[in-house]
Amino acid sequence: MLNCLSNLALAAACLLLLAPAPALGQDNPAPDLDSQPKVDGLPAGLQPWRDPENPQVQILDPGWNKYYLRKDMVGDNPKREPGPIDLQRYYVAPTKHAFPTYFGLPVAMTTEDLEAGEVDVAIVGAPSSFNPADGNGWAANYMRLIHNYDFAQTGHDMWFNNEYFDILNVVDYGNANAHPSLMVQNFADQALVFKEILDAGAIPFVIGGDHGTQVASLMALYDHYGPKSFTTVHFDAHTDLAPPDGRLGMFTHGGAALRFAHERGLADGDQIFHVGLRGAYESVERMNWMFETRTNYYFMPRFERNGFDETVDELVAELKGRKIYISIDMDVLDGSLAPGVSNPEIGGMTTLQLMRILRMLALQNEILLIDWVEYSPLLDDRRRSTSNVISRLMRHTLAALAARKQGITDPNYVHPAMLKDNSR
Numbered sequence: 001m002l003n004c005l006s007n008l009a010l011a012a013a014c015l016l017l018l019a020p021a022p023a024l025g026q027d028n029p030a031p032d033l034d035s036q037p038k039v040d041g042l043p044a045g046l047q048p049w050r051d052p053e054n055p056q057v058q059i060l061d062p063g064w065n066k067y068y069l070r071k072d073m074v075g076d077n078p079k080r081e082p083g084p085i086d087l088q089r090y091y092v093a094p095t096k097h098a099f100p101t102y103f104g105l106p107v108a109m110t111t112e113d114l115e116a117g118e119v120d121v122a123i124v125g126a127p128s129s130f131n132p133a134d135g136n137g138w139a140a141n142y143m144r145l146i147h148n149y150d151f152a153q154t155g156h157d158m159w160f161n162n163e164y165f166d167i168l169n170v171v172d173y174g175n176a177n178a179h180p181s182l183m184v185q186n187f188a189d190q191a192l193v194f195k196e197i198l199d200a201g202a203i204p205f206v207i208g209g210d211h212g213t214q215v216a217s218l219m220a221l222y223d224h225y226g227p228k229s230f231t232t233v234h235f236d237a238h239t240d241l242a243p244p245d246g247r248l249g250m251f252t253h254g255g256a257a258l259r260f261a262h263e264r265g266l267a268d269g270d271q272i273f274h275v276g277l278r279g280a281y282e283s284v285e286r287m288n289w290m291f292e293t294r295t296n297y298y299f300m301p302r303f304e305r306n307g308f309d310e311t312v313d314e315l316v317a318e319l320k321g322r323k324i325y326i327s328i329d330m331d332v333l334d335g336s337l338a339p340g341v342s343n344p345e346i347g348g349m350t351t352l353q354l355m356r357i358l359r360m361l362a363l364q365n366e367i368l369l370i371d372w373v374e375y376s377p378l379l380d381d382r383r384r385s386t387s388n389v390i391s392r393l394m395r396h397t398l399a400a401l402a403a404r405k406q407g408i409t410d411p412n413y414v415h416p417a418m419l420k421d422n423s424r
């Protein structure tokens with residue numbers, strides 16, 4: 001039996017598929033639809049995926065579990081020793097020539113692979129797409145196909161003068177599941193995949209997905225580290241703090257994950273930092289919720305009036321000594337610089353400003369996980385500029401993590417040779 005989407009165009013086909021298989025050459029008798037109970041005004045037999053007693057619950061056909069069945073990725077598929085697998089034929093290749101993994105990096109599929117490779121950062125896709133502005137689900141794979149000239153497995157950063165892929169062990173961990181109609185099950189499956197990375201002591205770099213991806217990130221982190229064990233730094237134009245009566249299904253894209261975490265006692269107000277807020281459709285209720293719960297907030301007006309660098313210094317100082325989870329809604333950037341997001345806003349950060357904050361935090365703090373969310377290749381410009389912005393921000397963050405691995409933890413560090421003209 002197949003599950004069916006609540007789509008009128010599919011309903012007729014679904015009814016045929018859901019009926020018991022007739023004997024060869026015979027049709028099934030017509031159901032008496034008039035005698036059936038109604039669910040939202042339509043006969044229950046036309047919507048067998050809904051429980052008439054509890055119509056908000058979607059009945060899952062056991063066959064859907066196939067979507068989440070995992071292969072044995074070390075044993076026989078293929079038979080191999082654990083460790084990252086390099087799929088590239090050439091030592092150096094531009095993206096166009098490379099096998100499409102993140103930055104052309106080796107692939108890992110299990111915790112054992114990550115441990116054997118002493119992996120520091122595992123980039124993993126989470127193609128959730130429950131956003132009315134469509135296309136977030138394509139980001140995870142599109143980010144493996146950066147349009148801009150990008151040499152696989154090579155990288156140099158001019159703030160650090162380092163070659164970060166030689167210092168850090170970074171892999172592509174593939175994608176977690178995200179079936180388009182099974183949002184709640186997806187979050188659990190994604191959290192399990194993220195946990196495999198945490199179990200290996202590596203940092204997941206999660207490529208969303210809409211901001212609902214944050215639910216899976218938080219599930220993995222709270223399960224692995226425990227409640228109230230870390231601080232969330234939430235970069236976003238929007239608060240994503242919908243009240244209970246305004247959540248549009250709770251977790252549709254940027255629903256209310258952090259408010260939910262606070263309501264459930266998983267996070268104290270002081271363990272939530274909002275950075276870059278300026279969205280055009282928030283409310284006084286949400287502002288008051290932030291003030292009353294004593295969350296930390298860095299509105300764009302504060303950056304504008306007090307000076308960007310000075311305000312960043314306050315943020316970085318407040319976060320000193322904390323373990324942090326960073327969630328980056330790409331709409332924290334100005335809409336002109338990152339157009340390929342679900343809900344672009346004016347008055348946002350520049351790429352240079354976001355580079356500065358990410359660099360300082362990656363140097364100073366123990367980072368547990370970073371998710372990069374809300375990118376939609378379908379909404380990007382023809383050059384996919386936003387994918388390039390995300391790629392370069394990831395590279396710069398990796399360069400800072402490489403410097404930290406070498407012992408540099410001063411958030412203001414920049415390689416001295418890069419701050420003067422060395423020819424004089």
Ligand SMILES: [Mn+2]
Pocket residue numbers: 211236238240254329374
């Ligand atoms: Mn968001």
